[in-house]
Amino acid sequence: MERITLIATATMGVESIVAQELKDLGYNDIKTFNGRVEYGAELKDIPVSNIFLRCADRVYIKMGEFKATSFEELFEKTKELPWNEILPSNAEFPVSWISSVKSELFSKSDCQKIVKKAVVENLKGVYNHEYFPEDGALYRIKVQINNDVVIISIDTSGEPLHKRGYRNDNNDAPIKETLAAAMVKLSRWKGGERAFMDPMCGTGTIPIEAAMIARNIAPGANRRFAAEEWHIISEKSWLDARDLAYSKEDYSANCNIYASDIDEDVLELAKRNAATAGVDDCIKFEKKHILETEKPSEYGCLVTNPPYGERLLDSDSAERLYRQLGDICSMRLPKWSYYVITSNEKFQENFGKKANKNRKLYNGGLKCYYYQYYGEKPKNK
Numbered sequence: 001m002e003r004i005t006l007i008a009t010a011t012m013g014v015e016s017i018v019a020q021e022l023k024d025l026g027y028n029d030i031k032t033f034n035g036r037v038e039y040g041a042e043l044k045d046i047p048v049s050n051i052f053l054r055c056a057d058r059v060y061i062k063m064g065e066f067k068a069t070s071f072e073e074l075f076e077k078t079k080e081l082p083w084n085e086i087l088p089s090n091a092e093f094p095v096s097w098i099s100s101v102k103s104e105l106f107s108k109s110d111c112q113k114i115v116k117k118a119v120v121e122n123l124k125g126v127y128n129h130e131y132f133p134e135d136g137a138l139y140r141i142k143v144q145i146n147n148d149v150v151i152i153s154i155d156t157s158g159e160p161l162h163k164r165g166y167r168n169d170n171n172d173a174p175i176k177e178t179l180a181a182a183m184v185k186l187s188r189w190k191g192g193e194r195a196f197m198d199p200m201c202g203t204g205t206i207p208i209e210a211a212m213i214a215r216n217i218a219p220g221a222n223r224r225f226a227a228e229e230w231h232i233i234s235e236k237s238w239l240d241a242r243d244l245a246y247s248k249e250d251y252s253a254n255c256n257i258y259a260s261d262i263d264e265d266v267l268e269l270a271k272r273n274a275a276t277a278g279v280d281d282c283i284k285f286e287k288k289h290i291l292e293t294e295k296p297s298e299y300g301c302l303v304t305n306p307p308y309g310e311r312l313l314d315s316d317s318a319e320r321l322y323r324q325l326g327d328i329c330s331m332r333l334p335k336w337s338y339y340v341i342t343s344n345e346k347f348q349e350n351f352g353k354k355a356n357k358n359r360k361l362y363n364g365g366l367k368c369y370y371y372q373y374y375g376e377k378p379k380n381k
Contacts, residue, residue, distance in 0.1 A: 002042065003040060003041075003042060004040075004041055004042065004043065004061055004062070005038055005039070005040060005041070005061075005062040006038070006039055006040075006041045006045065006046070006049060006059055006060065006061060006062065006156075007036050007037070007038050007059070007060040007061075007062050007151075007153055008022065008036065008037045008038075008039070008049065008053060008056035008057075008058075008059050008060075009035060009036045009056060009057045009058050009059075009060065010035060010036065010037060010055060010056050010057055010178075011035075011057065011176075011178065011179055011182070011361065011362050012034065012035055012360075012361070012362050013359060013360050013361040013362060013370075014055050014178070014179065014182045014361065015032050015033070015034070015035065015036070015037055016032060017055045017182050017185050017186065018037045018053065018055050018056045019032045019037045020185075021052075021053055021054060021055060021056070022037060022039050022049075022053075025048065025049075025052055025053075027039045027040070027041065027045075028040075037056070038062065043232055043233050043237070044233070044234075044237040044240075044241075046059065046061070046156050046227050046233055046237075047225075047227075047228075047233065047237050047238045047240075047241035047242075048241045048244075049156075050156060050157055050161065050220050050225045050227070051218050051219075051220040051221055051241050051242060051245050052218050052219075052220070052241075052245065053161060053219075053220075054178065054181040054182075054185070054209070054212075054213070054219050055178050055179075055181050055182040055185065056161055056178065057160055057161055057162065057178060058155060058156075058157040058160055058161060059155075059156045059157050059161070060142060060153035060154060060155055060156060060157075061086065061153060061154045061156060062151065062152075062153045063081045063082070063083070063086070063141075063152045063153055063154060064077070064078075064080075064081040064150075064151075064152050065149065065150065065151045065152075066149070066150055067148050067149055067150070068105060068145075068148065068150050069103075069104040069105070069148050070104070070105075071105065071110065071111075071114050074105060074111065074114050074115065074118070074150065075114050075117065075118045076118075077150070078114070078115050078118035078119065078122075078150075078152060079118040079119075079121050079122045080122075081122070081152065083119050083122045083123060083126075084122065084123060084126040084127070085232075086139065086154060086230075086232060087119075087123060087139055088136060088137070088231055089123070089127040089129060089132065090132070090133055090134070090135055090136035091132075091134065091136050091137060091138075091139050092134040092135065092136060092137065092138045092139065093116075093119060093134065093139045093140075093141055094116075094138075094140055094141065095112045095115050095116050095141045095143060096140040096141060096142065096155070097140070097141075097142040097143065097144075098111055098112050098143050099143070099144050099145065099146075100145040100146075101145070101146045101147070102146065102147050103145045103146065103147060103148045104148055105145055105148075105150075111143060111145065112143070115141065115143055115152065116141075119141070120132065136229075137226075137229035137230055137231070138158070138226055138229065139154050139155075139226075139230070140154065140155040140226070141153070141154055141155075142154070142155060155226060156225065156226060156227035156230075157225055157226060157227075158224070158225050158226030158227075159223070159225075161178060161219070161220065162176040162177040162178040162179075163177075163223070164177050164219050164220070164222075164223065164277070165222055165223045165276070166208065166273050166274075166276040166277035167203060167205065167208075167273050167276075168272075168273070168276070174202070174203060174205065175202075175205050175206070175305045175341075175363055175364075176205075176363075176364070177205055177208075177209060177219070179361065179363060180205045180206045180208075180209040180305075181209040181212075181213065181219070182361075183206065183303055183305075183339060183341060183370065184206065184209050184210045184213055184303060185213070186339065186359065186370065186372065187301050187303050187337065187339045187372075189210060189213075189214075189301040189303070190213060190214060191213070191214030191215075191253050191254060191255040192214075192254055192255070193254065193256075193297075193299075193378065194256075194297070194299050194300050194301055194378065195256045195257070195258060195296045195297040195299070195300035195301070196210050196214075196255070196256065196257045196258070196300065196301050196302075196303070197257075197258045197259070197293075197296070197300060197301070197302045197303075197304075197336075198210075198258075198259045198260075198302070198303055198304045198305075199260050199290050199293045199302070199304060199325075199328075200260075200261060200290060200304050200305070200306045200307070201259035201260060201261050201267075201270055201285075201304075202261060202263075202266055202270065202305070203266060203269045203270050203273055204259055204269070204270030204271070204273050204274055204283070204285070205273075206259075206303055206304065206305060207257050207258075207259040207270075207274070207283050208270075208273060208274050208277050208279055208283070210255070210257055210303070211255060211257055211274070211277070211279035211282050211283055212277065212279060214253050214254075214255035214257075214282070215249060215250055215251055215253050215255065215279065215282070216248050216249055216250050216253070217249050217277075217278070217279070218245035218248070218249075220245075221242055221245040221246065255282045256282075256284075256296065256297065257282055257283045257284065258283075258284050258286070258296050259283055259284070259285050259286075260285070260286045260287065260288045260290075260292075260293070261287065262287070262288065262289050262290070263287075264287050267285055267286075267287050270285060271285050290321070290324055290325060290328065291324060291328070293328050293332060293333075294332065295332050295333055295336075298335055298378075299335050299336065299375065299376065299377070299378045300333065300336045300337075300375075301336065301337045301339070301375075302329065302333065302336055302337070302338045302339065303339040303340075304325075304339070304340055304341075305340075305341050305363070306318070306321060306322070306325065306340065306342060307321065315344070318342075318344060319344065319346060319350045320350075322342070322344065322347055322350035322351050323350045323351070323352070325340070325351060326350065326351035326352040326353060327352070329351075329373075330352065330353070333375075335375050335376040336375045337372075337373060337374050337375035338371075338372075338373040338375070339370065339371070339372050339373070340370070340371045341361060341363060341368050341369070341370045341371075342368060342369060342371070343363075343366050343367060343368045343369070345369075347369065347371060348371065351371070353373065355371040355372055355373055356372055356373055356374045357371075357372040357374075358370070358371055358372070359372065
């Protein structure tokens, strides 16, 4: 199997950021869809994609795409796919994900059984076995049916990509590492002289992701993936990808990051998470109320995920917090850029200023808006 199609899934609203990440990694044959980005690749790109992508949720091998309006069509077209090029005779291959939207084949349990049977029949013809022990490496199959179009893929990641390995403890309202990284990417902050601030940092995900971006630390370099057990990808491919990741790290990069929270216990978790991620030396954590926020430098970038009315605060308390944040930004950080994610429809009204740009994002399934306010650039830039 020389050429394959990979699918990087993404939270709605983040697809274009994942596509840009892939371009930055050197990929050209890229197609963007709702919730996913497809790109042409080789098997050796599976390690690269899993280790380097910051904003994608998972990476899949796309096995096939076809139209099916009957179980017979689903069976025959699934059976025709090149399963033996991926699955060894002892592979464990559960059909783990099934979705069906606006399609004739709406029974998920029936579709799951049909796909499983089709894969087994395909492998029987190749390996001349009647029974498959499924005691080998794991190849989890995903089936998506939308408007009668079926996409079948195999998960290469295992644990989702937001599980970097540094966040072992969570507070009541965490934000995924992948979404936090996307928020930092959208702010265009990359380190340097401009300061970075999160005045409601919680367990520290946003400032930690910012530090990893500034130091060019690949998010998946120190974790394991399902495809590392696959016979079709050499151990050398994984070693080469990790060596490349480590060679690009820059611990001398200049980054001034400030993170604060009113909850001392949560802040201690943030400090531990930052230490695990290896970036605790470039983040200044402080316990303080948002009203105590001070300007660490003339220019900077504020990115934050404040409590929403639906999450930790009632609507009145949340809106009062947004008014306070707006006052602080206008009076104490007048030349800064501000980036705030919230589900509150009245945020701009309470913040006291209309955003330069507003992007719809989803945080844990909750529809949110990412309000972006552009500040001044340093005069020497």
